[in-house]
Amino acid sequence: LPTDVKIENRKEFILKQLNELYPPLTQNIVIKLNEQQLPTYKDCQIHYYGLPSIGDYPTVWLPLENKGLLNIKQAFYQGLNHKKKHYPLPWSPPLCTLYKPINEHLSIIENHHVLMRSSRIKAPINRYDTNMLLNLYFYIDSTIDEQLPIEEFGQRLRSVGEKRENLLPEWIVHLLSSLYWRINGHLPHAIDCGLKAHEIIIKNKVYKQWSDLTLVNLANILYLWGKYEDALDLTEQAYSINSHEPTT
Numbered sequence: 001l002p003t004d005v006k007i008e009n010r011k012e013f014i015l016k017q018l019n020e021l022y023p024p025l026t027q028n029i030v031i032k033l034n035e036q037q038l039p040t041y042k043d044c045q046i047h048y049y050g051l052p053s054i055g056d057y058p059t060v061w062l063p064l065e066n067k068g069l070l071n072i073k074q075a076f077y078q079g080l081n082h083k084k085k086h087y088p089l090p091w092s093p094p095l096c097t098l099y100k101p102i103n104e105h106l107s108i109i110e111n112h113h114v115l116m117r118s119s120r121i122k123a124p125i126n127r128y129d130t131n132m133l134l135n136l137y138f139y140i141d142s143t144i145d146e147q148l149p150i151e152e153f154g155q156r157l158r159s160v161g162e163k164r165e166n167l168l169p170e171w172i173v174h175l176l177s178s179l180y181w182r183i184n185g186h187l188p189h190a191i192d193c194g195l196k197a198h199e200i201i202i203k204n205k206v207y208k209q210w211s212d213l214t215l216v217n218l219a220n221i222l223y224l225w226g227k228y229e230d231a232l233d234l235t236e237q238a239y240s241i242n243s244h245e246p247t248t
Helices: 041-047 072-076 130-140 150-162 170-184 187-201 212-225 228-241
Strands: none
Touching: 072 130, 072 150, 130 150, 130 170, 150 170, 170 187, 170 212, 187 212, 212 228
């Protein structure tokens, strides 16, 4: 069972929400390039070595800060009452479908059979997305400690998730849990948490406009799995929601 964590009654955690860094464009903008500033054909011949193969591109994470959510890390400190800096054992991982199963009739699942339960349970469990570790640190811990087991991060996510009504919106907890499983290399759990985050965000009138967050995350998981066409399709859907996001 997860470690019991008490909520501070004296100071309730409030999620800060500011303006988006890259809001969707309201009108088409024509950008004029100065041809004199572009590299010459000779420069391209010297410096261009060709594109990487399809599986050699790095994965990405669409930051929540781009949507104006800036104090998520505080939910893991201000909102939880810790007697010590770290959680005591035992640690339990965040299982996003433990209490609420995924709606298997979501359009994203019906349009991408690779996301069906019978398919996603066959995803690799050792495809580690280690270059995302710093992103997880950014949301959960204030210092980077290479000796800190990532399993403790899983416990923090689970504890915050079980207190989500007082801390973070449920879809954010599931999205960060999906990132946790990406780093751990367990793609079935990463997909489950990613789908649960997407299922919740598209039902919310306030956050639905940010569903490109969940789509980009799922696209990266499918990319790690080698399902490139499905990953590209989800990325294009995210781009149609907000074509102004640099990460997308």
